[in-house]
Amino acid sequence: MFLINCPFCGEREEKEFSYGHEAHIARPENPENLSDAEWADYLFMRKNTKGVHLERWVHTAGCRRWFNMARNTHTNEVLAVYLMGEQPPKEIRDMIDGKKKS
């Protein structure tokens, strides 16, 4: 049972939230120009990370706003929350790039 820091409401119990899916998967601009394989990659293929994972959550039983979250899938530590449209903080990017230990 995680404790999640909603960027709009503050710390709340996990049961108020719903997990969406992996974050930063932008919908292709012109799907019709994609091959079946490229479209399938967007549609189905997701990372199965052990370590820092960027994902999308919604505060279903609260403000109903979507936001991004960086979570270590091994320890379940919530490393950062940030708004839709934003990129993960630099320290998180460094962790993913292996420049810093999570």
Add this chain to the structure above:
Amino acid sequence: MSQTHRLHDGGRIDRSQQIDFYFNGKLMSGYRGDTLASALLANGVMLVGRSFKYHRPRGIVTAGTEEPNALVQLERGASTISNMLATRVPLYDGLDASSVNCWPSPTYDVMAVNSLFHRILPAGFYYKTFMWPVSGWKVYEHFIRRAAGLGKSPEVPDVDTYDKMNAHADVVVVGAGPSGLAAARAAAATGARVMLVDEQTELGGQLLNERFEIDGKPAMDWVADVESELMANPDVTILKHTTAFGYYDHNFLGLIQNRSENVAFGQDDRTRQRVWRVRAKRVILATGAIERPLIYSDNDRPGCMLAGALRAYVNRYGVSPGKRHVIFTNNDDAYRSALDLKAAGCVVAAVVDVRKDPSGELVTQAIEAGIEVIDNSAITGVLGTKRVRGIEVMKLNDEADGVTGTSRTISCDTVGSSGGWNPVVHLHSHSAGKNTWRDEDGVFVPGDTLQAEACCGAANGSFSLAQALNEGDFAGIDAASHLGMTAKKRPAVPTANSDVDETPWRTIWYIPTTKPAGQRGKHYLDQQNDVTVADVQLAAREGYRSVEHAKRYTTLGMATDQGKTGNIPGHAILSAALGQTIPQTGTTTFRPPYSPVTMGALAGRAVGEFFDPIRRTPMHDWHEQAGCLWEDVGQWRRPWYYPADGESMQDAVSRECLAVRNAVGMLDATTLGKIDIQGPDAAEFLNRVYTNAWLKLAPGRCRYGLMLGEDGMVMDDGVTSCLGENHYLMTTTSGGAPRVMAWLEEWLQTEWPDLKVYLTSVTEQFATLQLAGPNARDLLSEFTTDIDLDNDAFPFMSWQDGTVGGIPARVYRISFTGELSYEINVPASCGLSLWTDVMNAGEKYGITPFGTETMHVLRAEKGFIIVGQETDGTITPIDLGMDWIVSSKKPDFIGKRSLSREDTARPDRKHLVGLRTADPEEVLPEGGQIVAETRPQPPMDMIGHVTSSYWSAALGHSIALALVKNGRGRKGDTVYVPTGDKTVACEIVEPVFYDPEGSRLNG
């Protein structure tokens, strides 16, 4: 029965309060402060049940939560609860317990015949024997479950109530033994909010069972002092008789509190149990240790107990477990049991020690007390079946893997064995804490943790009292200092001088006999699941190298006690059989709950009407008075049909259908989801989420839309109306409204934040009355003067504002029945009044209320789909033959690209078709499997299934919709639906049966 085994004095029981109770129907008595187990032992009852597989007689083994055998069915009828541990049930007046898994009684058990066949019931027996033929399992399972069950589930609803509590704490201390108390005291002194949790009814932990001193006074006096100190602190919460059953991510704990202790269940106005959901800033695990047995031959005979349990019964309950006791040990601690028994005046026949020349202080004390110590020896056999009558003892060889010399028989009725103590690392492990093996005394001790947590005392592998107090004190201060809290005046660290020099333990996981394991008696590892050393060795021989696989194959540690006593010896035996070390083998995963939790407690108040909210429309009471039957649609309760007196369901539905086709019917359509959509980009948004074109829908007009997932599969449908410039009202399916709302919000917030669109759920703001049938216009005209109902002024797929019956209303001319139809939306508060007025005025037009079943029949006659009935998440609009609604001009919409994927574009996918049965009277079963060719026996190749099937009163024959592979290519073909007792032939037809031109709904 009298308390033949009660000692004359001593123990923490209140001898002035006698308590009468029943065990297997027999009246017995004990004292306040007893557990059921201690009271049974006081009455001389050791045999309490039969084992799971072989139905061997079994007795009480322990004095705590680790008990593998003493499971009872507590109480009867609505209050009954199965598999309760006699060692954990506090005695109360009138308690009524009986043995589980034996019939007619534990003394004479019919199924004990199983033990004669133990050679054909080895590990994996069920897997090997009953898995062929596959279909046979259905037959075998019934008998196996009956023969090998434990307790019985209640057959009537529980009369008790349960509840839940949420709490936050700075420091949660689990376990109120010496270490936990020291920790709680030290943390509380800093001003931290402390929660102290213990599964026992009294604080003290292991101190309750011992004769220790702390700070120069009896340890329990120290416990009482600490308790009153903590009680006086308003920031401290003490929860007794409360088990921390799970430790989850981010320092979240699940606790279960027993609230009706010592009161017969069902006779207490409090809730019986409460689940606490606690979020802690810091957690201190002072969960103590559990003794493990030595694994000797026939170590399951009633009277074979753990050494520590013997002194628990003597010291805490004033009960002598037997008349003549033998202690069997590989360590010094078990000598405490011998000494305590002796001090209480009980007979200790001998201490059998596997070590050569043990010489610790406790050993010396035992010898000085006149107890015979037989060193370098093993128990090679146990005499007696329903109670130990004696033991056989032989000398061990040098390697301790065999015995030598001649056997000596010692008469006794109770054996207390000790193979050392295991730290209770369960909670630490639940939250992904690691454990490390400590070879010197053969235990797993807690290692790294991911949580803000610390272990102390015996739970940390620190078994001496002084160490436990020290570590606890430090853990308390340390936890507080992590939170920036320190004590102004730090309490003195409690001191103990009970520590003595001890002889090291001797590693010996398997006590040999003169024959290999399994040939001379049985060495039990898991008594509850009847798993022996021979079973584990067999699993290793058969190739089960992983401890997790061996566990599942043998069922070692899979019973309700989760192998608290036998797992480590079992893993050691497996390691030896695999020729590797114990840390190489590892342990099985510890998972919550630590001990069983009742379903009632987990459900809490969410039972009966609170299980799931019921949504009622404003017209609910009218429907109820009209005698409708209900259908649950999502959380909504909708009228299903309205039977007249003595009418069958089919008769009622046919009557309702004909009324709509020939006169007029009224349906409560309030439950349809309604989403108000506003903003300058609303039309563009609709254009992206629906498959058809939306940019040119004029105010006053309505359009049907189909919503797809990005995978191209149909997700929802409904009519959306343009209310004005940049303003729309979307309707969704009744059950799908919350899902659609969330779906639209997600797209707006995450993918298209640039779109200026605002969504509001308005489902419950309106009551919706649907009038359908040729008389609908005439009836409605009696209620409105400001809405022109003329077909040209108010055509199909348009809407009008006005008043209906004097109430402001929005009227939509849309149709799901295929008839002339109006959906009248009024403020929810006016729904019932308008409904009643229309019903009264409609009498002369033949108005008939109709329910969801009639609606389903009428729409199926028209071939209109229901999402979730004709679709199942694998169906595209093309599959449904609805290409007319999929825009080919729009560059993009959600799901568009997927429609041209190789698989979705296949021509031979399942298509929606109609079915006409050869016999027009025959109504196909929904879900019926469709085959192209019949064979005398299954299996047959399935080409599709029936999605909707009804009797059509209007047409005078049955109709059905179906999804059939390449269905559109099979028009006119005959296919078959085998229904079990017969096979129904049907023809594949168009899925529209009634008024295919649509002249009725346009008229």
